[in-house]
Amino acid sequence: EAGVTQFPSHSVIEKGQTVTLRCDPISGHDNLYWYRRVMGKEIKFLLHFVKESKQDESGMPNNRFLAERTGGTYSTLKVQPAELEDSGVYFCASSQGPARWDTEAFFGQGTRLTVV
Amino acid sequence: QKEVEQNSGPLSVPEGAIASLNCTYSDRGSQSFFWYRQYSGKSPELIMSIYSNGDKEDGRFTAQLNKASQYVSLLIRDSQPSDSATYLCAVRAGGSYIPTFGRGTSLIVHP
Numbered sequence: 320e321a322g323v324t325q326f327p328s329h330s331v332i333e334k335g336q337t338v339t340l341r342c343d344p345i346s347g348h349d350n351l352y353w354y355r356r357v358m359g360k361e362i363k364f365l366l367h368f369v370k371e372s373k374q375d376e377s378g379m380p381n382n383r384f385l386a387e388r389t390g391g392t393y394s395t396l397k398v399q400p401a402e403l404e405d406s407g408v409y410f411c412a413s414s415q416g417p418a419r420w421d422t423e424a425f426f427g428q429g430t431r432l433t434v435v
Numbered sequence: 436q437k438e439v440e441q442n443s444g445p446l447s448v449p450e451g452a453i454a455s456l457n458c459t460y461s462d463r464g465s466q467s468f469f470w471y472r473q474y475s476g477k478s479p480e481l482i483m484s485i486y487s488n489g490d491k492e493d494g495r496f497t498a499q500l501n502k503a504s505q506y507v508s509l510l511i512r513d514s515q516p517s518d519s520a521t522y523l524c525a526v527r528a529g530g531s532y533i534p535t536f537g538r539g540t541s542l543i544v545h546p
Contacts, residue, residue: 323478352533361439362479362523362536375533410478426478 321345323413323427331433337399340430344393344413350374351394352414352424353386357407365409368394401434408432438462439526441537448544454511456540458524461505467527468500468507469534474520483509514544 326341344351353365365384366376370391379386383402388394398405408431414424438461448454456470467486471479485491485498485507497510507526511518521541525534 354536359538361538364533364535367533423481426480428476428478 323411323425325409325411325427325430327430328428329431329433331435332401334403334434335400337397338401338432340396340398340409340432342394342396342411342413342427344411345415345425348413348415348425349391350414350424351388352412353394353396354410354412355407356410356429357404360407362410365396398432401432403434406432406434439524439535439537441522441524441540443538443540445541445543448514448542450514450516450544450546452514452544454514454518454542454544456509456511456522456524456542457506458508458526458537459506460524460526460535462526462528462535463502463505464528464530465502465505465526466529467534468498469525469527470496470498470507470509471523471525471536472520473523473539479523511542514542516544516546518542519544 324343332338349370351368354362356362364378367374368388371388385397408429410429411427412424440459470483472482473479483498485500488500491498495512499508521539523539524537527534
């Protein structure tokens with residue numbers, strides 16, 4: 320069974336450009352989470368989808384970030400325009416059933432974003 | 436603000452020794468505690484979860500939880516070089532389903 324996959328694995332863009340990150344959750348997982356880890360900091364929650372609906376987006380840093388999950392399958396996270404402080408590793412995770420971490424959320428390998 | 440604190444390390448132990456990783460948290464309402472292992476460039480992988488005070492053992496891993504003192508630890512017995520990784524502590528409050536992560540502790544097991 321395929322795990323959580325993220326594309327691209329690395330992205331280097333210039334400040335002011337737009338980047339779109341993609342996450343394909345494990346098939347059948349209704350819950351999808353985006354996290355971000357800035358260099359030297361902890362992994363921080365960005366938002367949570369249940370199917371196509373945003374359950375919690377309290378961690379989104381500002382309106383330059385837009386997440387979508389059309390059809391409740393894969394999700395995209397767009398950063399527009401990118402700033403230097405957006406650099407970091409963006410992780411996606413998915414879980415089955417109710418939004419409980421106890422059911423074991425699985426992480427993708429992350430997308431390393433570098434804004435120069 | 437909920438905080439989860441870990442010593443960033445690196446913690447260096449010889450092969451065969453016990454590695455002890457510690458984590459403290461600020462939210463007394465926390466109810467679920469998780470340890471993740473992350474190899475460089477790979478995804479975090481859940482290795483232990485613990486919900487009640489005391490010890491929980493799984494193979495070479497033992498998680499210890501002390502809610503009164505607000506700390507959770509992970510012991511790795513008979514450490515192997517393959518255990519070298521970053522270990523992330525994550526804590527979830529009772530009213531939330533989203534855990535808060537610490538910065539992680541880098542563990543190096545040398546032959």
